Amino acid sequence: MYIEKQALPYENLLDDRPLKQIELMVIHCTELPDLATARSYGEKIHYASGTGNSGHFYVDRGGKTYQWVTARKIAHHVKGHNQQSIGIELINEGRYPNWHHSEQKSTQAYSNEQIDALIELINHLHRNIPSLKHIAGHEDLDSSMITATDNPKLEVRRKIDPGPLFPWQHVMKNIQLINIGSIAKKYE
Ligand SMILES: [Zn+2]
Numbered sequence: 001m002y003i004e005k006q007a008l009p010y011e012n013l014l015d016d017r018p019l020k021q022i023e024l025m026v027i028h029c030t031e032l033p034d035l036a037t038a039r040s041y042g043e044k045i046h047y048a049s050g051t052g053n054s055g056h057f058y059v060d061r062g063g064k065t066y067q068w069v070t071a072r073k074i075a076h077h078v079k080g081h082n083q084q085s086i087g088i089e090l091i092n093e094g095r096y097p098n099w100h101h102s103e104q105k106s107t108q109a110y111s112n113e114q115i116d117a118l119i120e121l122i123n124h125l126h127r128n129i130p131s132l133k134h135i136a137g138h139e140d141l142d143s144s145m146i147t148a149t150d151n152p153k154l155e156v157r158r159k160i161d162p163g164p165l166f167p168w169q170h171v172m173k174n175i176q177l178i179n180i181g182s183i184a185k186k187y188e
Contacts, residue, residue, distance in 0.1 A: 002065070003067050004064065005067050007068060013049055014051055014069060014073040015074045017074050021083065022129050025085065027118075028077060028090065029091075029161040030058075032096055038058060038091060041054075042054035053076045054069060054077060055069070056068065056069045056071060056075050056088065057087070061111050061114050062111070062114070079142055081141055086132070088121065090114060094106050098149070098150075100146055100156050110166060119171060123176075126177065134177060134178050135177040135178070137162050137166065140181030140182055145158065
């Protein structure tokens with residue numbers, strides 16, 4: 001499949017790993033309006049090492065697929081699971097721009113082109129990285145709560161991605177990985 005390489009400026013500063021260390025694929029959505037905004041977030045420096053937060057792959061709404069970090073580098077995309085995982089980000093608004101508003105709304109559907117490209121990417125990676133076994137959504141791996149921005153008495157989920165509109169059932173029918181996510185399972 002065609003994947004456009006657009007390495008992040010700090011890719012070389014991320015830690016190396018052998019491909020066989022990779023066993024988990026994590027599905028995210030950017031909760032941002034478009035690819036360009038996601039890129040500016042990805043390029044931001046957050047750590048003393050000169051690196052920031054990003055997935056390895058980004059799938060745009062029309063299905064075009066980009067690689068920002070090589071699989072042999074450890075990207076920062078999910079707390080506690082980065083060492084052994086690959087992060088795939090889908091461009092989708094999610095709760096943007098009121099991520100932590102007490103009313104949690106995700107209204108943008110995933111397009112067929114985007115989901116087809118995601119399935120192709122997952123199968124491509126699975127063929128090339130045989131140690132890959134599991135898949136989960138970011139929300140399955142980080143269930144932390146945060147104070148709602150509009151109501152200090154309420155708490156909301158810090159992360160809801162890929163969110164309730166992600167078609168887990170369709171995706172799982174078309175890939176060979178094992179779904180280890182409890183929230184993902186709810187939508188199967
Ligand atoms: Zn995420």
